[in-house]
Amino acid sequence: LSTALRRILHVDVDSMFVRCAMLADPRLADEELILVGGRPEGRGVVASASYGCRAYGVRSAMPMATALRLCPAAIIVPAPREMIRQKSRELEDVLRAWAPVASMASVDEAYLDLTGTELLYRGEPLAETARRIQAAVREQTQLDVSIGGGTNRFIAKLATTHRAKPRRVYTVEPGQEAAFVSGLELGDLIGVGPAMLTELRRRGVTTMQALRALELATLREWWGDERARWLWQRCRGIDLSAVTDDDTTKSVSSETTFARDLATTAELEAALLEQTVRAAAALRRKALFARTITVKLRTSDFRDHSRSRTLEESVQTERAIFPTARALLAELREKTDASVRLIGIALTKLSDLDMPVQASLVDLAPPIEADRDRAIARATDRLREKFGTSALRPGRLVAPPGEPE
C-alpha cells in the first residue's frame, strides 16, 4: 500500500428523487413541498422529501401517513424511475471525466479517487476541485450535489453527510481525521445502525470518547475479529479500503408490499409471478444471467423468511425462473402459514454470459432455458417498452395445482 496521502471525494445528490420528479414533470417545478414514494395504499413510506418538507420534520423512511400529518400540504408523487436512471448515468459520465477512478455507490452517490492528480489540477486544494466538480455537475445534469473530501472514503462520506449537505463542499485536512470524528455521535458513524447502537449502549458505551478508550481486545470479546477491527478503525477515522472502478451488479430483485395481507396460496403465486416477470426483465435489461433464485416472504409479524436454490445453469427468463420460485414458495408455506404482507424474488450469482452446460448434464436433461425462450422474452421486453408495461400481462406459465399442464 502506498504511503502517499490519498485524495478522496464523496459526491451525493441532494434529494435526487424529488429533483428527478421535478425534471420529469415541469408542473412540479415551482412546488416546495414534495414527497416521493408511498405507492401501496396506506402502507407507503417516504423515499425522498424536499427540503421544504424536511423543515416540518419529515424524514425519509417515515410512514407516509405520519409525513402527511406533519406536512399536510405536501404533494405526493411516485418515484420517476426512468428519469432517475437517466440522471444517474449522466452524473456518472460527468464524474468519470474528473477522476481517474470513480465508483457509483448507488444511483445518487459516488466516490472519486483523485490521488495523483495534483499536477493535473495545478496543486489546487481538494475543496477547490470539489467546487469545480459541483459546478460542472449542476451545469451538465441540472442536479445539485454536496461533496465531502478527505484521505479516505469513510471520512469523505462523513464530511458530506454531516457537514456539506445541502449544496456545500467540506473537506477534512490530512491528519485531522480523528479530531473530526471526535465531534460526532456514535450513531453518526456510517455503518453503526440501531442494532449496534443498542449493543454498545447495553455495554455502557454511549460516546465516541468511551468507544475510543476501549482496547481492540475488548471489542474482539464482544464481536468477531472483523467487526472489532472495523469499529476500532472507524471511530478513529481510519479506512484503508480502496475506491475501485469495479461496480458489477451482484443481485437483481423485485418485491412488493400488499395493501392488505394475503393468505391464500393462489394469491401469493399470482403476486410472485408478477415479481418474477419484473425481476427477469430487469436482468435482461442489464444483459445478465442468474444461477440462484431466492424467494422472500414477510409475514404479518414483520419477520422475513427466505428460501433459495442454485440451478445448474444460468437463466434469464421468467419461464425458466418461475417453476423454481413457485416450488420455493411452497416450501416457505410449509414452514409458516401466517398471512403475508410482502413477497419478493431476488436473483444472484450473476454472470455476463450464459454459463455453458456441463457435458454430462446435457445427456441427462434438456436445458432449463432454450434460446427460443430468451428470444421470446426479449421480444416481449421490446413490446412492453413500446406500448407500456400493461400491454402484455403475464400469462399462466404453469398449470395451477391439480390441473394437468
Next chain:
DNA sequence: TCTGGGGTCCTAGGACCC
C-alpha cells in the same frame, strides 16, 4: 407512526473435497 424497495456485505453451519 406500524414500518418501501433497491441494493451490499457479513456470519455461521453443513456438505463436500483433498
Next chain:
DNA sequence: TCTGGGGTCCTAGGACCC
C-alpha cells in the same frame, strides 16, 4: 476406529445504506 485441517460452495438470516 471416533478422528485433522484447509478450502470452497451453498443456504438462511441479519445489519445496514440510500
